[in-house]
Amino acid sequence: MTQDPNAHTQVIGGTLRNVRLKNTTAEVFFRAGDREGMAATGVAAAALGLSGAAAGMVTMSMEEMSEPVSQVSFDLDGKHVEALLWNWPFKDGDEVQAVVEPAPDGGYTGFAVLDPKEKIIVLYPHVSAGVRAHWKNVFKFSFFAGAAFALFMISAAILGGRLASFSNANSSLSFYLLAFLMFVSMFLWIGYRMGRRFTPFILMAEPIFTVLGWKDVKNINLRKTTKAKKKPTDPPAMGDSYFRY
Numbered sequence: 001m002t003q004d005p006n007a008h009t010q011v012i013g014g015t016l017r018n019v020r021l022k023n024t025t026a027e028v029f030f031r032a033g034d035r036e037g038m039a040a041t042g043v044a045a046a047a048l049g050l051s052g053a054a055a056g057m058v059t060m061s062m063e064e065m066s067e068p069v070s071q072v073s074f075d076l077d078g079k080h081v082e083a084l085l086w087n088w089p090f091k092d093g094d095e096v097q098a099v100v101e102p103a104p105d106g107g108y109t110g111f112a113v114l115d116p117k118e119k120i121i122v123l124y125p126h127v128s129a130g131v132r133a134h135w136k137n138v139f140k141f142s143f144f145a146g147a148a149f150a151l152f153m154i155s156a157a158i159l160g161g162r163l164a165s166f167s168n169a170n171s172s173l174s175f176y177l178l179a180f181l182m183f184v185s186m187f188l189w190i191g192y193r194m195g196r197r198f199t200p201f202i203l204m205a206e207p208i209f210t211v212l213g214w215k216d217v218k219n220i221n222l223r224k225t226t227k228a229k230k231k232p233t234d235p236p237a238m239g240d241s242y243f244r245y
Contacts, residue, residue: 014077083110126201142191150183
């Protein structure tokens with residue numbers, strides 16, 4: 001049943017009926033000049049009230065990237081839903097909930113489907129974390145990758161005797177520190193640029209989490225949650241393209 005019939009974004013629930021699944025590929029990332037692709041993704045963001053994110057999809061410069069997705073249609077609580085999701089772990093007869101928006105054709109567009117009993121959720125591609133969780137993850141891995149690379153390069157230079165000219169200088173330690181900071185800063189900048197590519201999807205996550213009634217949505221990280229709750233029988237895709245919560 002619908003949480004709030006007057007709300008634009010709704011959560012509906014019931015038994016899955018008439019499931020039709022097509023496993024295909026889609027260009028989730030687009031170049032700014034790809035008007036058709038940008039419009040399709042922009043509509044998805046705008047439907048969730050993300051006018052800023054939708055506008056950002058028109059201005060971002062991204063390379064096209066085709067990746068596996070699931071085009072799904074199903075009936076739920078007497079409503080017909082069509083969705084583009086990262087995976088599809090459900091089947092006819094399952095009791096689920098779905099985050100949906102009214103579509104112009106009278107049906108609904110789905111952005112997430114979840115099984116409240118099994119605590120499993122699948123969402124629109126690349127929607128898995130709130131803003132703070134996303135950037136915390138980006139900068140953490142960027143820092144450690146940069147630090148490891150810096151230490152490797154400095155060690156290789158020392159062992160190769162390439163810094164012999166600095167051996168009698170009091171500034172050797174300062175040079176090593178400067179080199180370390182340079183490499184770490186470079187990796188942080190690369191991480192920031194890469195992290196920005198996912199911003200529209202990250203901003204889509206928070207309204208979905210909010211309408212589901214989840215708390216502290218900015219710090220939700222479904223990959224991290226899944227890792228903590230993953231079962232031995234879970235398939236490899238669990239934690240990658242669909243999640244536990």
